[in-house]
Amino acid sequence: MNEIVVIDYGVGNLLSVKRGLEYCGVKAIITSKPEDIVNATKIILPGVGAFKNAMQSLESLGLVKVIQEVANRKIDLLGICLGMQLLLDESNEFGLTKGLGLIPGRVVAIPLKNNEGIINKIPHIGWSKLINPEENSDWNDGILKTIESGDSFYFIHSYMALTNNNKYTIAHCLYGSEKIPAVIQRNRIIGCQFHPEKSGEVGLKILREFCEL
């Protein structure tokens, strides 16, 4: 199997992503070099922290155009947590910032109050169940193949990635009564809001499926 390129733009726990892939028997290269990314067949875009800083880092490393270009060449791309949010068109975290524009949609704050007026604790931190948004959403083929509706994953975030079209949201979770997109996908571009590398065995299954796509 080909090695997987993990994009390093200065933030986050990249080691755990690498170790998760190694645990699945796949070699991972952590890099911020455009030439490594251009030649990759599978890319993981990790990330924690703020949207604006992350886009600035990608920009200053000269990676925005590179990622957009390789993603449109139909390689497999997986964005994790902030890396998922970066796939969308824009975010209003610390001022409106343009994203990578690979999946139509925008990133907004998780509402502080739900529709019953109950205050949501922000950030959303913890293990939440993945829910299949529609009966007909197909998990049988693709990254969620080995996952069952109800399996729990580790989330830690204050913003959420709302796609423009329901068909791009292939799984969500509930935070209080708030529906939060958990896995989004357009063609071979995938994002997950939770951390598969921090979600125990079920999380590693997702990394394994990504490697085998």
Next chain:
Amino acid sequence: MTNVSSLLGNNLRLIARLDIKGENLIKGIQLEGLRIIGPPNEYALKYYLQGADELIYMDCVASLYGRNHLSNIITDATKNIFVPITVGGGIRSVNDAFKILRAGADKVAINTAAVANPSLIENISREFGSQCMVLSVEAKKVSVNKWEVYTDNGREKTGIDVVDWVKKGVDLGAGEILLTSVDKEGTRKGFDISLVKSVTDQSMVPVIASGGMGTPEDLLKAVNEGGASAVAMADILHYGRSNINDVRNTAMNAGFGVREYFFE
């Protein structure tokens, strides 16, 4: 602040806390009289396999000597442990935080250096996000419903009121509070529920109750009355008086949402 239910649709988090001195997992009583338990990652792996939702590693003497020894232990742990890891003890700067995150930590817990320099909270949450910045608070009771912030693993008084400090820390960007009762720590007498409640009443961010868990049932009050989002367990696990699986069953039977996990 009304209507704050700590759990809502969120699952209660069950966290194993590992206090470290040098290369050893240790445990004290009221953060003193430290006894060696064993190699930290043997215990960490056991708790991971039992279904711990997160791990906290705390270097208890780091502030005293101005260093943190945990990098190697954490890097080693990431080989076979795939749940979030919070690291605390002796982190004094954004660069210290960066190094420990690179070593495999997901979050940093800061007490002493944040008290000395509150802008560190802001700088770390700006740089890595507030989800990464855990404010560790060591609280010692001074009178009814009043607690003082201690630093240096419960050795130094600060004169700062716990509730005021938490409010300030959250304003500066802390995304989570690790609240340790110095009075209850290691005593197995249950959490200081009024401390937990005083803090959760004033905090919009999740609070981890730490210190005093003697039986699985102790977590019920911490959540129902205290409003905790998570509980940290040490002594109860290290000495095998209970295990994560039994604790999860207790929480489930009480009607709390917990992560579904099948312990083999």
